[in-house]
Amino acid sequence: MSMLPSIGDLPGRSEKVWFSIEDGAHAGPFSFDDLSARPGVSLVWARGWPRPLPWPTLREAYFNEVPPLPTEVSEAQLPPRQPRRLGRALLFGLAVLAVGVGGAFWFHRPALERPAELPLVLFREAQTRFQNVARPFPIPWGGVRADYGKLWLLDRSSQSCLYEVGMRSLPTQNLSGHEVALQSRGSSLAHWVTLTRWEFSAGERLWPGRYQITITRRECQPVGPRRWWQGAHPATTLNFEVPVALGGAADLERQLAARRLEDERRSRRARTALTEGWRDVEEKCRTLAAISLQIEQEFQVLLERKRPWKARVNEVVNRYTLRFGGFLTNFVVKNDEDFARLVPGGREGKTALMSEQPRVNQHAKRIGLLSMSLIEGLQKDPPTYAQLTRRLKSFSADMAVVREALENQAREAQAVYTAPEF
Secondary structure (H helix, E strand, O other), rough: OOOOOOHHOOOOOOOOEEEEEEEOEEEEOHHHHHHHHHHOEEEEOOOOOOOOEEHHHHHHHHHHHHOOOOOOOOHHHHHOOOOOOHHHHHHHHHHHHHHHHHHHHHHOOOOOOOOOOOOOOEEEEEEEEHHOOOOOOOOEEEEEOOOOOOOOEEOOOOOOEEEEEEEEEEEEOOOOOOOEEEEEEEEEEEEEEOOOOOOEEEOOOOOOEEEEEEEEEEEEEEEEEHHHOOOOOEEEHHHHHHHHEHHHHHHHHHHHHHHHHHHHHHHHHHHHHHHHHHHHHHHHHHHHHHHHHHHHHHHHHOOOOOOHHHHHHHHHHHHHHHHHHHHHHHHHHHEEEHHOOOOOOOOEEEEHHHOOOHHHHHHHHHHHHHHHHHHHHHHOOOOOOOHHHHHHHHHHHHHHHHHHHHHHHHHHHHHHHHHOOO
């Protein structure tokens, strides 16, 4: 609107034609009443007025009807118009809020809470893996309670899903020393899959070790507001290996290394015991062979004709009883005791060694049986010299058979413990 410098041309108090000059720019338009209520007004102006006027001058013109100075001035000569700061600030704030919400939605990594019974070291490991995975898939990780009565698996997905889990221990990677295989089912809650009920197809309990895990995830459903825009994850089957131990992978490796060291020591002890066992078999066989030869030679005294028959028989029987009868009986008993404590359990080759025990006993008993049969026969029915010669010859032949068997067994035992692969 163009205004003339007469008192009658002053706009009405409620007309919004006035601009306030503030901080080098002009704001408005305002009515006179608006300016009166606006703090900090110092200069004012309206289109067609000569120049910006002090606010007191304009206020005096309205109240005292004193016209402003009548000099023409263009709007271009005035300071630029003050922008509407509040509106722009509001728009900027909304834009920042929209960007923040969108960024939070797209880039926010959800927090992971620690289950009450999960060891802290395992939770920290799970947290690291959780933050380093972006795709909504099961994470190759597993954690266990201190008594191995509960197993946790981790899924990056925030949806609620059903899980079918199969686990099988890797060979030589389980602290039990035996194969462990099991199946279980569970559902996810806040990224955790908790398993407490297992069906074992091998083994009887969960042991620390490395396991091959097969997870089938199905029947997924979005949770919370995500239901409105997020689709359900499709069924998925994944296979991976995980360490199952209270201290994580590093702790498991230490336990497995200690187990391997102990197994090696046990194996050395068992190998030493086996070596000693086979040597013992060899020595016992050679000892029995020597005893059989000595007994055979003792009975040759019976062929001496210079002394009476009864004196010769009594001397042989007494010497046999004193030197060999008790020895052969005690030999069998001690042999049983030696084999009972000879070899620790679980070592390959133990069965073969233990099969030598009855063979050694059989030879000792055979020597005693042949000797006692000869003595009883001679005492019951004194033979002629020819008959005695035949009996002793037959006795020697039987003893030779026993010695040959003993020598063969001794050589077999020696061949076992001296073999390069033993």
